[in-house]
Amino acid sequence: MSIGLNHFLIVAALLFSIGFFGMLLRRNVLVLLMCVELMLNASTVALVAFSRYTDQMDGAMFVFFIITVAAAEVAVGLAIIVSLYRRKQSLMAEDYATLKN
């Protein structure tokens, strides 16, 4: 098999950087939360690849916990977004600048 560890790491890095650029460039808070999920997902791909190529189980276990934490994070984040939307009637990150000035 000619697919090595580096191939998986490059895919993971690409996914992570795309999520990161989305984080910097987008304004919609829902899409921002999706970009966070994308970055977490990229890290899980890298962890599973490391785990398989070093023949150790620990990386796969970390992925297990990462998935759990990501699910909890999405639930709380979406609840925060819904209550923010109730207050401001907007989903744009610029409108949540109450603490500025």
Added chain:
Amino acid sequence: MVNDILFYLLSAVAVGAALALVCVRNPLTSAMCLLLTIVSAAGLFGLLDAWFLAIVQILVYAGAVVVLFLFVTMMVDTDDMPRIKVSWAGGVAAVISFLLVGTIFVSVIIHAGQSVPALPELGSNPENTLAFGQTVKSYGQLLFTKYMLAFQLTGVLLLMAMLGVIVLSKRMNAEGRVEPSAPKK
């Protein structure tokens, strides 16, 4: 050979869907692109013999997380999306981080082939007691021995998330009391 083709196919779908997620203006389309990325990542897990993680990924991410995103996207009104305006600082930060990530890629590609471990056969080393296992048993065994504390803490975290969501989604008035629900019309 089949694995190679599958790897390139799944990676192309994952990266393409991730790009679409960032570039598309409608949040609903973004959520569907996130679903595509997650499913292709699950396929990559399958290529790495982590079948259990692939199933968990699809159940938890595609089954719960993306559905939650879709619920909330449809609940809030997203009709009037203004054009994306990239701020000056954000643009500069994006360029700098792009250069940094590019450096990582170039260094990985230059060093590719040097001291890259070959894919070990499953169960090739019987002395390795924590070898990568495909079965659910190997996950459960570690979960209840080596990672017992983390497992318990994850349970506490899930409980806290549940309570947090309940508290956050109640309507409070100025005194912090829960308001009664609006009368039906």
